[in-house]
Amino acid sequence: DTGVSQDPRHKITKRGQNVTFRCDPISEHNRLYWYRQTLGQGPEFLTYFQNEAQLEKSRLLSDRFSAERPKGSFSTLEIQRTEQGDSAMYLCASTYPDSGTDTQYFGPGTRLTVL
Amino acid sequence: QQQVKQSPQSLIVQKGGISIINCAYENTAFDYFPWYQQFPGKGPALLIAIRPDVSEKKEGRFTISFNKSAKQFSLHIMDSQPGDSATYFCAALYNQGGKLIFGQGTELSVKP
Numbered sequence: 125d126t127g128v129s130q131d132p133r134h135k136i137t138k139r140g141q142n143v144t145f146r147c148d149p150i151s152e153h154n155r156l157y158w159y160r161q162t163l164g165q166g167p168e169f170l171t172y173f174q175n176e177a178q179l180e181k182s183r184l185l186s187d188r189f190s191a192e193r194p195k196g197s198f199s200t201l202e203i204q205r206t207e208q209g210d211s212a213m214y215l216c217a218s219t220y221p222d223s224g225t226d227t228q229y230f231g232p233g234t235r236l237t238v239l
Numbered sequence: 240q241q242q243v244k245q246s247p248q249s250l251i252v253q254k255g256g257i258s259i260i261n262c263a264y265e266n267t268a269f270d271y272f273p274w275y276q277q278f279p280g281k282g283p284a285l286l287i288a289i290r291p292d293v294s295e296k297k298e299g300r301f302t303i304s305f306n307k308s309a310k311q312f313s314l315h316i317m318d319s320q321p322g323d324s325a326t327y328f329c330a331a332l333y334n335q336g337g338k339l340i341f342g343q344g345t346e347l348s349v350k351p
Contacts, residue, residue, distance in 0.1 A: 164344070166245075217282075226271045231282050
């Protein structure tokens with residue numbers, strides 16, 4: 125069990141550029157979540173997957189955001205035409221609800237700064 | 240409503256003291272209430288969690304007290320240590336495997 129990993133850890137981009145983040149969940153965890161956390165706030169849910177199926181998307185997820193989990197393993201979150209308001213920590217979490225646990229294990233996050 | 244309200248926003252405690260953080264929720268369908276600890280630059284890490292059929296759960300120095308009728312729950316940190324200085328988040332979930340709804344966070348500082 126190597127934990128949830130995210131890449132990159134930090135990303136600085138200019139407004140209008142596209143960015144993509146990757147999340148590798150804990151092995152065998154079939155549910156994967158994306159959250160966004162701004163300074164001084166709790167994480168806010170963005171979207172989640174069961175295997176490769178995207179089950180729910182938050183209204184926070186504008187059409188500039190897209191997430192995929194093509195093979196039910198790693199996931200990517202892409203933000204197109206970034207805006208300064210997209211600056212935040214993007215967190216990924218995973219869990220295996222079939223095991224009877226509700227514990228979501230979080231990765232270290234990707235810190236996005238949009239200039 | 241799906242909101243979870245957390246207080247206080249910040250807390251300063253002397254080493255060896257008791258830290259108490261409170262949360263309140265509205266949705267009675269919530270059935271899992273975890274507390275997460277987050278250090279600067281790190282992701283949240285699960286500290287302790289409780290289900291509404293239990294009024295208290297203790298793990299080491301950390302205790303959750305749960306009041307179902309009042310729709311409130313709290314985290315107690317006994318014998319607080321400087322290493323406990325971090326931001327603490329309560330959260331709630333009502334659909335197994337679904338999304339977590341987080342409180343606003345409490346920044347705890349334990350003074351030596």
